[in-house]
Amino acid sequence: MIQRWTQSCDNDIYEKDSIITYVSMTERLSNNNFFIDKTPHIIVNQSICSGCEQRTCIHACPAELFVELHDGSIGFNYEQCLECGTCLILCSKDGALTWNYPNDGRGVSYRYG
Amino acid sequence: MSTLYDVVVVGAGPAGSAAAITAARGGSKVALIERGIYPGAKSVYGGVMYLKVLDRIVPTWREEIPFERWITKRHTMVLDGSTSVTVSYHDDGWGRHPYNGVTCLRSNFDSWFASKAQLEGVDLITATTVVDVKFHSGSNPSVMGVTLSNSDQTVGCRSVVLAEGALSPLADRLGLSSPSKNHHLTLGVKEVLKLDPSTIDERFGVPHDQGVDIEILGGLSPLVGGGFLYTNRDTVSVGVIISLESLKHHQVRAEYALEQIKHHPSIEPFIKDSMQVEYLAHLIPEGGWRDRGTLMKQGVYVTGEAASSTLALGIWLEGINYAIEMGAIAGEHATRYSEGKYGDEASRQYEDDIKRSFVGKNLKKLRFAPEVVLSNPIQRTLPILLNKTASSIFTVTDPLPKSGLIKTLYRAIKEANVAVVPTIKALLKTFWSFK
Ligand SMILES: Cc1cc2nc3c(=O)[nH]c(=O)nc-3n(C[C@H](O)[C@H](O)[C@H](O)COP(=O)(O)OP(=O)(O)OC[C@H]3O[C@@H](n4cnc5c(N)ncnc54)[C@H](O)[C@@H]3O)c2cc1C
Ligand code: SF4
Numbered sequence: 241m242i243q244r245w246t247q248s249c250d251n252d253i254y255e256k257d258s259i260i261t262y263v264s265m266t267e268r269l270s271n272n273n274f275f276i277d278k279t280p281h282i283i284v285n286q287s288i289c290s291g292c293e294q295r296t297c298i299h300a301c302p303a304e305l306f307v308e309l310h311d312g313s314i315g316f317n318y319e320q321c322l323e324c325g326t327c328l329i330l331c332s333k334d335g336a337l338t339w340n341y342p343n344d345g346r347g348v349s350y351r352y353g
Numbered sequence: 354m355s356t357l358y359d360v361v362v363v364g365a366g367p368a369g370s371a372a373a374i375t376a377a378r379g380g381s382k383v384a385l386i387e388r389g390i391y392p393g394a395k396s397v398y399g400g401v402m403y404l405k406v407l408d409r410i411v412p413t414w415r416e417e418i419p420f421e422r423w424i425t426k427r428h429t430m431v432l433d434g435s436t437s438v439t440v441s442y443h444d445d446g447w448g449r450h451p452y453n454g455v456t457c458l459r460s461n462f463d464s465w466f467a468s469k470a471q472l473e474g475v476d477l478i479t480a481t482t483v484v485d486v487k488f489h490s491g492s493n494p495s496v497m498g499v500t501l502s503n504s505d506q507t508v509g510c511r512s513v514v515l516a517e518g519a520l521s522p523l524a525d526r527l528g529l530s531s532p533s534k535n536h537h538l539t540l541g542v543k544e545v546l547k548l549d550p551s552t553i554d555e556r557f558g559v560p561h562d563q564g565v566d567i568e569i570l571g572g573l574s575p576l577v578g579g580g581f582l583y584t585n586r587d588t589v590s591v592g593v594i595i596s597l598e599s600l601k602h603h604q605v606r607a608e609y610a611l612e613q614i615k616h617h618p619s620i621e622p623f624i625k626d627s628m629q630v631e632y633l634a635h636l637i638p639e640g641g642w643r644d645r646g647t648l649m650k651q652g653v654y655v656t657g658e659a660a661s662s663t664l665a666l667g668i669w670l671e672g673i674n675y676a677i678e679m680g681a682i683a684g685e686h687a688t689r690y691s692e693g694k695y696g697d698e699a700s701r702q703y704e705d706d707i708k709r710s711f712v713g714k715n716l717k718k719l720r721f722a723p724e725v726v727l728s729n730p731i732q733r734t735l736p737i738l739l740n741k742t743a744s745s746i747f748t749v750t751d752p753l754p755k756s757g758l759i760k761t762l763y764r765a766i767k768e769a770n771v772a773v774v775p776t777i778k779a780l781l782k783t784f785w786s787f788k
């Protein structure tokens with residue numbers, strides 16, 4: 241599936257608008273090998289997230305695994321996690337994420353690297 | 354519980370396998386524990402290695418490594434809008450012994466390197482995550498062993514090498530990581546794209562066993578970082594490296610920046626009609642020497658990227674060679690420690706040996722360079738200035754008369770709307786930081 245998205249880039253020097261044909265994340269991740277663990281290796285603590293305004297995880301996760309649900313809570317899908325750790329480093333609230341590597345070789349398994 | 358191993362190495366990346374090899378050669382019984390189902394299953398990097406460092410560890414590497422292409426062309430491409438200025442260097446000699454850079458896939462390379470450790474008698478244990486390090490209690494609280502995700506028993510050992518990579522939860526937990534490490538992280542996202550080998554030869558202008566390395570500056574605005582495009586045999590690697598600070602600040606997705614680079618008119622012709630076969634992401638600690646943290650404590654040696662070993666000049670990365678050298682030194686020290694040959698001076702001796710190696714020397718010498726490469730003048734001003742200047746030099750203006758170089762520069766500066774003095778200062782600073 242191909243989507244179109246528009247992004248406006250603004251900075252202090254010049255402005256431009258670019259329209260780029262963009263592959264959906266679902267398609268982008270569909271070629272990766274994942275051995276899915278039965279239990280999630282990252283756990284989101286909703287009661288801490290409910291007090292978070294930045295919601296950095298949503299924009300920062302390169303696999304787009306965090307979403308804001310209608311009720312304002314955070315939806316998270318651990319299954320296609322790339323185990324990069326960006327969410328852990330950039331999350332602004334202590335204790336919101338319990339972050340571990342998956343066990344027993346589970347999780348992403350790169351064929352190229 | 355009896356001691357099973359002299360040395361346990363955590364992580365079979367380049368640093369870990371190098372450590373396992375030198376520890377085994379020093380006479381230790383070594384376990385090399387890797388959380389991926391094979392070494393390389395969790396590994397992500399850009400794509401070019403500089404392996405002369407292996408001459409002392411695996412002298413036959415040139416005949417053995419599972420390589421893709423020997424790099425004979427290096428380009429640095431500076432993007433702005435829909436234009437680019439490129440500096441290229443071509444060296445046909447790099448395609449022959451003793452070679453320079455080489456593209457290798459990590460799944461192949463890490464497995465090959467770990468197999469070299471196995472040949473030295475190292476026990477390679479895969480699909481197993483080390484979850485904790487245990488210490489003896491009492492007056493001499495040195496390391497006792499490690500615990501694994503898939504068993505409640507402790508694997509006993511006398512020394513541990515932590516080669517767990519950029520994200521280092523174990524070193525963090527033991528209080529060994531530098532507190533500033535997380536402030537100097539960049540995120541790399543990359544795609545592997547499939548193309549016919551002959552198409553790659555044609556598009557990049559190289560014979561089948563030679564390859565091209567393109568580093569990219571600019572074109573990511575508003576994010577801060579750089580990009581790369583490397584040729585493998587029948588795939589190319591294209592990616593961006595973005596400072597986490599800017600990712601947090603601008604709330605623009607890293608994968609959008611990747612898409613921006615892929616669609617730049619100077620990049621797109623290289624990769625068009627390719628098929629994406631993998632999408633990867635990984636962090637890079639760019640703090641270098643400042644962020645090495647505590648390198649050794651109670652028999653636990655931290656090495657490789659867990660100790661910020663990478664020489665990261667923003668977009669020019671040398672990580673594999675630095676991780677191998679630092680890992681090799683850690684393995685030698687861990688062996689001596691496990692034999693009880695060290696007293697209180699163990700930690701200082703490891704640090705001194707790192708300092709004396711090219712790892713310590715280069716990281717120290719270039720310690721200000723990453724900041725400069727990621728600074729505003731280099732990220733924003735330089736690409737605009739270079740491109741505007743090149744455009745006015747190369748665009749024929751008939752019937753208007755040509756303007757001289759000074760006037761061209763002056764106009765570029767005005768058009769780029771940059772402050773002259775800070776820019777000149779920044780360029781001098783850049784020069785200074787690489788001196
Ligand atoms: C996007 C990107 C581009 C790069 N480009 C280049 C480049 O072109 N050239 C270059 O030379 N360098 C490059 N680098 C840097 C290079 O990848 C690193 O310097 C190098 O991988 C560091 O090696 P390491 O052995 O220290 O860590 P890693 O390679 O990260 O290896 C760590 C290993 O430990 C394992 N592990 C971690 N924790 C545990 C645990 N608890 N239990 C068991 N196993 C564990 C991991 O699975 C992994 O195999 C790049 C990095 C990135 C992210
Ligand atoms: S995970 Fe962290 S950044 Fe994301 S919503 Fe929760 S507290 Fe905020």
Ligand code: SF4
Nearest residue numbers: 301321322324325327
């Ligand atoms: S580790 Fe990386 S890929 Fe996984 S959820 Fe966090 S940010 Fe996303």
